[in-house]
Amino acid sequence: MERAHVKAIALLSGGLDSALATALTRRLGFGVVGVNFSTGFCTGQGRCDTVLATGQTLGIPVRLLDVAEEYLSVVRHPKFGYGSGMNPCLDCRIFMLRKARELMEEEGAEFVVTGEVLGQRPMSQHYRALKLVAEESGLGDRLVRPLSGRLLPPTWPEKQGLVRREDWLDIQGRSRRRQLALAREWGIEAFGQPAGGCCILLEKTYAARLRDAFAHRGPDAMTLEDFALLRHGRHLRLSPKAKLIVGRDETENAVLAGFAKGRIRLEPLDVPGPTALVEGEVTEEELVLAARIAARYADAGPDQEVRLRASWAEETKELKVRPLPPDDPRLRALRVG
Ligand code: SF4
Structure with missing residues (x-):
C-alpha cells in the first residue's frame, strides 16, 4: 500500500x-x-x-x-x-x-x-x-x-x-x-x-445562564433557539417560570427582535431604549416589573413615566411605568450570569 x-x-x-x-x-x-x-x-x-x-x-x-x-x-x-x-x-x-x-x-x-x-x-x-x-x-x-x-x-x-x-x-x-x-x-x-x-x-456567564435554564426548564425542553438566546442581552429571572432578557445596545436589540416569536416583546414608545423579551409564564405583576426594568435602561429621567408596548402573538397592550431605580437590589438579585 x-x-x-x-x-x-x-x-x-x-x-x-x-x-x-x-x-x-x-x-x-x-x-x-x-x-x-x-x-x-x-x-x-x-x-x-x-x-x-x-x-x-x-x-x-x-x-x-x-x-x-x-x-x-x-x-x-x-x-x-x-x-x-x-x-x-x-x-x-x-x-x-x-x-x-x-x-x-x-x-x-x-x-x-x-x-x-x-x-x-x-x-x-x-x-x-x-x-x-x-x-x-x-x-x-x-x-x-x-x-x-x-x-x-x-x-x-x-x-x-x-x-x-x-x-x-x-x-x-x-x-x-x-x-x-x-x-x-x-x-x-x-x-x-x-x-x-x-x-x-466554557464562558462563565453563558454557563451560569445555561445552568439556570436547565434547572428551571429542564435540558430537554430547550430548543436550539433557546440555547442561542442565552448568548445575547442581560438575563434576569423574574420567577421560576419566567425570565426577562434586555438588549444592551442597538445591535443586540435587533438580535433580540429576531427571537420575539413565542415571547412577549417590550419596547419603549416615546424614548429611545432597549428591546426586551419576557419568556415563560408571567403574571401581571411580573410583567410590570419587567417593564420597569426595561424602562430603567431607556433614555428617561428617574421620575419620568415611560410608556412601553408589550406585544405577543397578535396582541398588544400599553404599559405606563416608572423606571426601576438603578440601585434597586432586585436588579442584582434577579440577574442570571
Ligand atoms: S466542549 Fe467546547 S471546549 Fe470542550 S472540546 Fe468541545 S468545543 Fe472544545
Whole structure:
C-alpha cells in the first residue's frame, strides 16, 4: 500500500494544532480531506473562513458540516460530565470523532487525524482521556494524533508500515513554542487563537445562564433557539417560570427582535431604549416589573413615566411605568450570569 493511495480525514478546528497535524499528514504523502463541525456553540469570528484558508494553503478539500441539532444531546446529557463551565469536553470529542468515523467510511478513508496534544488540556487531553476517546468513538487505532504520535501507542498507519514512529512529533504540554515555530517553517498563516476559547460553553456567564435554564426548564425542553438566546442581552429571572432578557445596545436589540416569536416583546414608545423579551409564564405583576426594568435602561429621567408596548402573538397592550431605580437590589438579585 502506498501512502498516496491512503486517505485520512482531518478534523480542522480553525486553530493551529489541527492545521499542523493536517499539514504533517499531508507532508507524509497521505491524501487528506479536512472537516469542520459547526455545533452552534463555537466562538471566534471567521472560523469557517480560517478553516477554508487552511485547506487552501495545504491543498486539500474541506467539508463544513452543521451538526448543531444532533450536538444538543451532548450538551444536555453528557455521559462524562462538564468541565469548569458547561463544557462537556470528553463527550464533545467523542461525538466529533464518531461523526468523523462516519465521514471516514463515506469517503473511503482509512484513519482520522486530530490536532490533540498530550497534556495540553486538563479535561480532554491527558493520556487516559485520549485513550478513552479513541475507544468510545469506535476509532481505536484509526485515530491518529500526529503532534504527539511518538508518545502514544502505535496507530493503524504505523502498524501497516506506512509510517515510522519518528515520522510523528513528540509535542506535549501547554507551551505553543514548537507549534509556532513549525507554523513559520511550513508557511501556515491562517489560524485562530489557542483552542481554549473555542466554545461558548466554557464562558462563565453563558454557563451560569445555561445552568439556570436547565434547572428551571429542564435540558430537554430547550430548543436550539433557546440555547442561542442565552448568548445575547442581560438575563434576569423574574420567577421560576419566567425570565426577562434586555438588549444592551442597538445591535443586540435587533438580535433580540429576531427571537420575539413565542415571547412577549417590550419596547419603549416615546424614548429611545432597549428591546426586551419576557419568556415563560408571567403574571401581571411580573410583567410590570419587567417593564420597569426595561424602562430603567431607556433614555428617561428617574421620575419620568415611560410608556412601553408589550406585544405577543397578535396582541398588544400599553404599559405606563416608572423606571426601576438603578440601585434597586432586585436588579442584582434577579440577574442570571
Ligand atoms: S471546549 Fe472544545 S472540546 Fe470542550 S466542549 Fe467546547 S468545543 Fe468541545
